[in-house]
Amino acid sequence: MVFLGAPGAGKGTQARILQEHYGYRQISTGDLLRENLRLGTHLGEDADGYMSRGELVPDRLIVDMVKGALPESSVPVIFDGFPRTIPQARTLDTMLQEREGAVPRAICFRVDLSDAEKRMLGRGRDDDTRQTVARRFAVFEEHRQSLEAYYNRARDVRFFEIDASQPVDRVTAQLLRVLGLDGVRPTTS
Ligand code: AMP
Numbered sequence: 001m002v003f004l005g006a007p008g009a010g011k012g013t014q015a016r017i018l019q020e021h022y023g024y025r026q027i028s029t030g031d032l033l034r035e036n037l038r039l040g041t042h043l044g045e046d047a048d049g050y051m052s053r054g055e056l057v058p059d060r061l062i063v064d065m066v067k068g069a070l071p072e073s074s075v076p077v078i079f080d081g082f083p084r085t086i087p088q089a090r091t092l093d094t095m096l097q098e099r100e101g102a103v104p105r106a107i108c109f110r111v112d113l114s115d116a117e118k119r120m121l122g123r124g125r126d127d128d129t130r131q132t133v134a135r136r137f138a139v140f141e142e143h144r145q146s147l148e149a150y151y152n153r154a155r156d157v158r159f160f161e162i163d164a165s166q167p168v169d170r171v172t173a174q175l176l177r178v179l180g181l182d183g184v185r186p187t188t189s
Contacts, residue, residue, distance in 0.1 A: 001179075002079040002092070004147060005109030007136045008116030009164045010171060014109075015080040017172055021186035025071050028080040032065055033057060051127055054135030059087045066092075073100045085143055089150050106151035107178060109164035109171075113137055 003011040015026040033051060036044035043065060047057045066082060083089040093103050117137075120128045127136075152159040162174040176182045 001077075001105040001107055002083065002089075002151075003081070003107050003109060004151070005164060006111055006113060006116045006140050007133070008118075008120040009109035009111040010119070010168065011080045011109055013168060014171060014175055015078045017168075018078060018175070021188070022176075022181060022184070023076065023187070025075045025077050026080055027066065027069050027077055027082070029062055029066065029082040029084075030080075032069060036065075052132070054127065054132040054139065056084055056139060059085055059091075062088060063091050067095065070095075070099070079104070083147065084140075086146055086150055089147060103158065105158045105160065106148075107175065108148060108151075108159065108161045110161055111164040115165050 003015060005011055012026075012028055012031070015024070015028065018024040019026040033044070033047050037048055037051070038044070043061060046061060050057045062082065062084075066079075071077065079092065083092050096102055096104060117133055120133050121130065148159070160178045162171060162178065164171055166174075173182070176184070
């Protein structure tokens with residue numbers, strides 16, 4: 001499944017909870033890029049400027065990186081922060097069709113941008129400055145409608161919305177309901 005929603009909506013927090021307790025694998029393009037920056041790889045060097053300006057890293061780089069990060073097909077994956085553009089969404093559909101003959105569900109995290117900004121400025125990441133945050137919201141808005149429309153097509157019921165302004169445990173409860181996992185006991189590992 002894919003997690004859609006503004007930067008700071010809590011997608012990463014929820015993806016980590018589902019990874020930790022419900023057998024999903026989180027693939028966060030932001031985390032993968034930051035890891036590449038830290039290790040000083042070519043990809044990290046290429047992505048650095050875009051990330052520090054709050055712009056999107058080019059689709060080609062992102063898609064190659066995601067392909068390299070896919071686990072074997074029996075593991076359910078949460079794509080967190082991906083796709084962010086229509087070409088990325090199309091490529092993901094193709095990739096998953098080939099891999100497992102299925103297309104992903106989309107979970108849309110709804111949150112007021114003022115709440116999301118507060119969360120981001122509280123977490124202290126390098127690209128969480130007031131200026132970059134404003135640019136990242138603008139970039140998010142540019143792509144939001146078309147991405148939501150891509151997943152929310154009339155005959156294609158794979159789009160779910162959750163209220164992400166609530167506290168973490170409430171958002172998790174909504175997610176579990178949407179996924180049909182309420183009542184399933186979390187693992188502790
Ligand atoms: P995030 O951790 O998801 O907020 O991503 C941090 C930064 O990484 C973004 O501001 C973009 O510069 C870059 N990034 C992460 N995911 C993508 C993606 N799917 N497409 C393009 N750029 C991305």
